[in-house]
Amino acid sequence: MTKIFQEQETDQSELLQKAKKAKHASAVLAKSTTKQKNHALRAISAQLLEEQAYILTENNKDVEVGRQNEMSESLVDRLKLDETRIQDMADALIQLTKLADPVGEVLEKWERPNGLTMSKIRVPLGVVGMIYEARPNVTVDASSLCLKTGNAVVLRGSSTAIHSNKAIVAVIHRALEKSELPVESVQLLEDTSREAASHMFKLNQYLDVLIPRGGAKLIQTVVQNSTVPVLETGAGNCHIYIDETANVQMAIDIALNAKTQRPSVCNACESILVHQAWADKHLPLLLSALQDQHVTIHGDELVQKLSPNVIAAEEEDWGTEYLGLEVAIKIVGDVSEAIEHINTYGTKHSEAIISKSSESVDQFFMEVDAAAVYHNASTRFTDGFEFGFGAEIGISTQKLHARGPMGLPALTSTKYIIRGNGQIK
Amino acid sequence: MTKIFQEQETDQSELLQKAKKAKHASAVLAKSTTKQKNHALRAISAQLLEEQAYILTENNKDVEVGRQNEMSESLVDRLKLDETRIQDMADALIQLTKLADPVGEVLEKWERPNGLTMSKIRVPLGVVGMIYEARPNVTVDASSLCLKTGNAVVLRGSSTAIHSNKAIVAVIHRALEKSELPVESVQLLEDTSREAASHMFKLNQYLDVLIPRGGAKLIQTVVQNSTVPVLETGAGNCHIYIDETANVQMAIDIALNAKTQRPSVCNACESILVHQAWADKHLPLLLSALQDQHVTIHGDELVQKLSPNVIAAEEEDWGTEYLGLEVAIKIVGDVSEAIEHINTYGTKHSEAIISKSSESVDQFFMEVDAAAVYHNASTRFTDGFEFGFGAEIGISTQKLHARGPMGLPALTSTKYIIRGNGQIK
Structure with a gap:
């Protein structure tokens, strides 16, 4: 259709392949039931605990590379996983199953004088692009919040956490295989180059929103360069x-x-x-x-x-x-x-x-x-x-879509459903 | 503070000067009462009718230039104003005074176990950038919807309608002088070059949102080049x-x-x-x-x-x-x-x-x-x-912030207000 579409069709980069898979998965996710989604979240929780040793081994590789590269101790602390942190991730997944599913919620309903009945319902956004820094727990956090809200996710973490992120996503994939949700719902970019990230900034065709999570510099880079709509989070003076x-x-x-x-x-x-x-x-x-x-x-x-x-x-x-x-x-x-x-x-x-x-x-x-x-x-x-939302995707400092702490509804859009009996204008 | 800020401070382009004025005006607009806003809308309505001859004379200059440049008759029809069209604009302004003011509406209210009382209220977005094509009625429409929702607006219309737009904005300014709203609330860019528009796409510091109204090409140009959040409207296959x-x-x-x-x-x-x-x-x-x-x-x-x-x-x-x-x-x-x-x-x-x-x-x-x-x-x-909103800013085809026909609430954001009695974490 548009020129952009054709150009991208011929460019089979890792990003493009994975974004397309995520897009396809998002159509299936959009019609998944709350039960199916919660079942998948429980499966991920169990798989994380079952494969804890594997995750810790892979995480240790990142920590060693970080120490060799003289990463600061505070960054190492953010990067490092242990049994308690994996248990926390597994627990958070179970907590998430207890929260209300915003998808399908009827926000408004009314009738027009011509007999049309209108309703406005919550639907998933589609595909969420998440760009974040060292913490590997964001990999689980972002994936699970997206799945709960029926969204596919393309994750772009830091190169410093690449072993951890690959291991965690492999574990999520093995859990999704046991679920009714598509395995392709969660995609991790293994190419952590700046070029791949820059391409992501412009991938309006496949990504419905970009969410940067990290320092002010990362967030500003995403805001200043993205044509994909951004949920700006973070900087707080x-x-x-x-x-x-x-x-x-x-x-x-x-x-x-x-x-x-x-x-x-x-x-x-x-x-x-x-x-x-x-x-x-x-x-x-x-x-x-x-x-x-x-x-x-x-x-x-x-x-x-x-x-x-x-x-x-x-x-x-x-x-x-x-x-x-x-x-x-x-x-x-x-x-x-x-x-x-x-x-x-x-x-x-x-x-x-x-x-x-x-x-x-x-x-x-x-x-x-x-x-x-x-x-x-x-x-x-x-x-x-603290606001009582039970989950948080980030704290929006922008004015469109969501402002302040973002709970599950911030990962949804809406759709108008109109029922008639032959009305024409 | 940031580098961008300093660079822009030294560049006193028309856009920057007017965007700054709009930003200052937006702070006053945000605390204007519904009564003050409706009074201003009625003043604009009256002024349009009073200065109808002046507007038609200026509009005729655009029509003549258009005809000299062999503008198509359908475009001339969009450009051309007459007494009926001015009456329609004046009537629409009066209709708008009858709609509920979304600003200040309490959307949610709850209490936390620690005694904090929370509420979420609607607030204006701030400054809206409107980029549009030939129709001069959009100048009145966009200005009035923004004023009703407490937003300042920076208008960038087509060069083919520049005489009409300047006349209409002059009339709006004369009406605002008689009101309690700042005259600076409505700004028209007289520089209709592509460079000025491109600068607008990146003016995140002063513009809270850009709304393109026009053909698919205009909209895609804005979407593909803006770092200011965009409300994408229009194209319908x-x-x-x-x-x-x-x-x-x-x-x-x-x-x-x-x-x-x-x-x-x-x-x-x-x-x-x-x-x-x-x-x-x-x-x-x-x-x-x-x-x-x-x-x-x-x-x-x-x-x-x-x-x-x-x-x-x-x-x-x-x-x-x-x-x-x-x-x-x-x-x-x-x-x-x-x-x-x-x-x-x-x-x-x-x-x-x-x-x-x-x-x-x-x-x-x-x-x-x-x-x-x-x-x-x-x-x-x-x-x-047709949806019963009583007004329309456009029809959003994006998923963030607003989707489908956008009424007045689409021009608002929210703010959390939290009352405590010494709570600390």
Whole structure:
């Protein structure tokens, strides 16, 4: 049909072959029942446990290559599997079987004056392209969420996890052979070159969506180069704004929690904005609480005056995701200045106000442009499990399709079904 | 912050200046009340009527240039405004004030065991980029739908309608001056070069979504080149499948209606698939009914045997959107073959089955991958007004965000609002 189609037909790359298989599988998956899908998930869970030794042997190859290449210990930790992690994957698959299947759900139903009856139902997206970094557990996670929602998946993991990913996908395939779902539903690209990934960015014909999972650089590369629709996840430059009327202990507890409880994640706090009047009285308390937890502080001039251990904040600090025990602190005149700062430097992820003023809170809720806005709670709650979704594909920081933590429905589209008795226009 | 940001800061192109103004305006629009927005829409309606003579004079300049350049009469017809068309635009604006404002709607509300209360509310998208062809009424239509949903808009129309578009936007600006909405909410690019459009495709920093409206070529250019999320609209290679058990008169009436009532639109039928058994008895009736309406028929071998006036269908006919009085007809063995054909050549827009078999209908509904699937009704009903939405931004043929006719909610995103009393993780 289109020129693009013909060109791709002659290019039998690994990606193209596997994307086509996934596309074919997606048609079968779309009509699979919840029972068939849950049965397959249980089969994968059992197979992972049964072939644990094989997975660990293959994973160890990646870890050894990583150590030879002087991979950092934190990356090795993300890469390394053990019995507990495999058990966690197997358990998560069983948990997933207990969640409601969104496919087939009737979202709306109405009748038109001409007698047409209309309904809007949830259907799978089709084929999901998943591009991710070192963690091999994403291989199981992405595959299982896609299967539960009737989608085929083309996985493109990191070269550093290629042995682990191949082993896990081989195990998934052996489990799918015992199920009624197509084995071709889960495809792993063994070619982890940049060229293969670039080709994936443009494969609109076979891929319905691309989901990047990893660091800000990976995500931006996918967003900036893909013509396939992208579900943008991840980068979080989250703020805690402490308003004039904030309860002192609550503000300190929330700021500390949001900054230090797990600093490497996207919903951790990176900047604290403090109302001038609150700062005058209580900022030294907050600074020492942070410093007790070994947090390096980058502050504006007013903050620097209060503590000799504050580093001068540069313009770029306001836009930095430290992902570690560092924070930027700025004094602001009022809630409007805080909102302006957040909307300038934030990544539209999670933003919190600590305040007793309902007026300030209402303004903050209305004007801050972010997926999740909090009053008197830590930004760390932005998470599919904390939201009660029972599963999470990622946290969307874009505005189309899905925003914030994405549960199973984010992996679905809709279809209008119209029943008539001969209506013409 | 990012490199892209800095580069763009130094490039003060018309697009960039106007996109920035739109972005600033969007923050004010996001907190505008329904009353303020409806007041602005009424002001625009009145101003259009008041300045009708000016708009018609400017429109006439475009028509004259078009005629000098030997523009086809059908394009001139799309371009040309008259008193009736301006009255229609003014009336549509008043209709729009009567529709519910989706912004602020609470979509979900729940409480977590830790006491956090969660709600999901509708918010505007931000800034919408609209890229469209000759019709100047899209300028009013797009602007008003965006304003109603609290979005700013950057309009990029065709060079062939530039006088009309400038006049209409000047009129909109004069109306906005009398309203409480920012005048900067509606921006028209006067630079209609391809370079300016290409720049728009990549302006992720200021544009939240791009909506192309026009022919298949325009839409594919936008889809294939944009990194800004796109709402893909339009192309419709729609099929009518006449099953073995189809009522003869109903099948003929629906096929005729879908093909001939308005052949130039995306929900018109382009191919008819006919079950072998029905064809054996009734195909000559269908063919002569179509030929009576001057429809050129491209048929497969079996169809050709039945009528001397049938042109042999080539492979490319199955994928062609004729948008005129032409149709491709193919005989199929069963509903599965019809579905396979539709999923191979269709554009996932609107597909209909005419049948008395609930089994065939269920299979068709389940397996055909399209925005709208019909039983015993014409595909011509795929339209925001026919669906009862009261407005339409376009018909989405993509699977993310919105699928099928898009009403006002398609121009919104969501935000999670979380209220706590000191919760930390």
